[in-house]
Amino acid sequence: MTAPTKSPHSSPARADAVADALGADLHSPVIDWFDDHARDLPWRRPEAGAWGVMVSEFMLQQTPVSRVLPVYEQWLARWPRPADLAAEAPGEAVRAWGRLGYPRRALRLHGAAVAITERHGGGVPSDHAHLLALPGIGEYTAAAVASFAYGQRHAVLDTNVRRVFARAVTGVQYPPNATTAAERKLARALLPDDEPTAARWAAASMELGALVCTARNETCVRCPIAAQCAWRLAGKPEHDGPPRRGQTYAGTDRQVRGKLLAVLRDAHAPVPQTALDRVWHEPVQRARALDGLVSDGLVEPLPDGLYRLPLS
DNA sequence: TACGCGTGGGG
DNA sequence: TCCCCAAGCGT
Numbered sequence: 001m002t003a004p005t006k007s008p009h010s011s012p013a014r015a016d017a018v019a020d021a022l023g024a025d026l027h028s029p030v031i032d033w034f035d036d037h038a039r040d041l042p043w044r045r046p047e048a049g050a051w052g053v054m055v056s057e058f059m060l061q062q063t064p065v066s067r068v069l070p071v072y073e074q075w076l077a078r079w080p081r082p083a084d085l086a087a088e089a090p091g092e093a094v095r096a097w098g099r100l101g102y103p104r105r106a107l108r109l110h111g112a113a114v115a116i117t118e119r120h121g122g123g124v125p126s127d128h129a130h131l132l133a134l135p136g137i138g139e140y141t142a143a144a145v146a147s148f149a150y151g152q153r154h155a156v157l158d159t160n161v162r163r164v165f166a167r168a169v170t171g172v173q174y175p176p177n178a179t180t181a182a183e184r185k186l187a188r189a190l191l192p193d194d195e196p197t198a199a200r201w202a203a204a205s206m207e208l209g210a211l212v213c214t215a216r217n218e219t220c221v222r223c224p225i226a227a228q229c230a231w232r233l234a235g236k237p238e239h240d241g242p243p244r245r246g247q248t249y250a251g252t253d254r255q256v257r258g259k260l261l262a263v264l265r266d267a268h269a270p271v272p273q274t275a276l277d278r279v280w281h282e283p284v285q286r287a288r289a290l291d292g293l294v295s296d297g298l299v300e301p302l303p304d305g306l307y308r309l310p311l312s
Numbered sequence: 313t314a315c316g317c318g319t320g321g322g323g
Numbered sequence: 324t325c326c327c328c329a330a331g332c333g334t
Contacts (some may be wrong), residue, residue: 059328067320067329097332100320101329108332138332178313206330215328216323245328248316258318296317 013197019189022169025228027192027201028174033224034204037211041065042072043148044203050124052150056139057148058109063100065210071098083122085113091309094298096266102263107297107310108136128148138180143202153198155187160209161202165190171230173217173239256280256289264299270306 042048043056055075059068075096079085084092090110097106112134116124124145125131131142143154162175165186175183192198212223222224231237248254259279264271280286290307293299300310 057330060330062317062331063319064321064329099319101320102331104317105332136332140331144330156330159328160330210330244327245314247318249326252316254317254319261318292317 005062022228023190023192026168026190026225027123027197029224030208031197031200034200034207038203039065039211042069042076048076048144050126051080053149054112054124054141054145055109057144058105058112058136059100061105061141062102065158068098071100081114082113082116082120082124085110086117089279089295089309089311091300091311092147092299094261094309098265101258107138110135111135126152128154130153137234147199147202147289151199153191153195154202155184155191156202156206157183157187158209159205160206160213160257161187162209164205164209164213167218167231168225168229171292172232173231173237174244177245192215253285253292256285257293260286260290260293261298264307264309266295267308270302272306273305273307276307283298 016121038044041056043052048056052072056068056072058307059072059075078096079088088110090107093106093110094103097103100106110222115134116122120130125134126149128146129141131145133135137145140156140158143156144158146152147154147156157179159175162179162183165183166172166175169186169190189200191203208223208225212219220229223229226232238250256279263276263279267275276290277283277286280289290299294301297310299307301307
């Protein structure tokens with residue numbers, strides 16, 4: 001096997017050398033910036049522990065920090081350890097989830113707490129593969145918990161980091177719709193060698209994307225790596241090509257599911273079908289949404305046309 | 313791989 | 324107003 005001979009810049013060895021040099025230019029400014037500008041978030045404090053980090057990561061999947069904060073505090077006060085949550089009915093997790101959205105996350109967090117209690121003696125596992133095996137934990141969250149809670153060296157590739165890399169390194173305004181192998185490879189190549197620095201870099205590059213290198217109205221004047229940013233140096237060309245995939249518009253089952261579940265969250269006794277019928281006028285869509293909630297395990301049907309949040 | 317899955321705030 | 328976006332996951 002000989003090395004590919006396409007161009008000097010596309011050979012793997014050359015790409016790694018470029019990444020090494022690039023990383024050296026990026027790590028210190030970003031980490032130093034983080035030292036000065038990191039938000040004081042409760043799950044970043046030492047007392048949060050791995051469980052606090054894990055709870056925050058579930059809640060932050062597609063939900064802004066400002067909305068997570070109050071729910072996070074209540075959650076940790078009520079269920080300070082995984083076993084505390086595992087001892088509850090899953091419906092209680094769904095109720096406490098409130099209006100964070102995507103309530104299946106609450107069910108999965110409950111399921112993860114049960115699995116941690118059963119399989120890991122009640123302690124959040126530190127092993128990446130064990131984390132990945134828990135319900136609701138995918139590639140990003142496993143890396144995030146291992147890195148933020150346990151200081152391990154992992155590529156933590158969330159939407160913020162992907163955007164920072166797309167701009168600073170690749171020179172485009174936005175990353176692709178779905179995470180690509182090239183992005184993973186780049187993230188690994190840019191990871192500092194030593195463990196504590198890698199963990200710091202992961203948090204710092206995320207924070208840069210969240211506070212400075214935002215999706216809209218990025219503020220390059222506050223960016224510690226503006227001088228090296230490929231996108232800025234190229235004149236910040238606008239995204240071209242096919243439109244970025246947005247979320248499908250409201251009026252869908254999602255909206256109906258939300259209304260149905262809101263009724264059940266606020267009720268502390270089984271709710272009759274007639275009460276649910278009032279949230280949406282169109283019966284076919286209403287029935288389909290309710291069926292979906294039941295099959296997802298978010299709603300438990302009882303005899304006599306009654307419904308409630310799941311007791312088991 | 314592309315899609316479905318909540319909710320609310322800001323430009 | 325409307326549209327876009329917000330620390331993804333599971334299928």
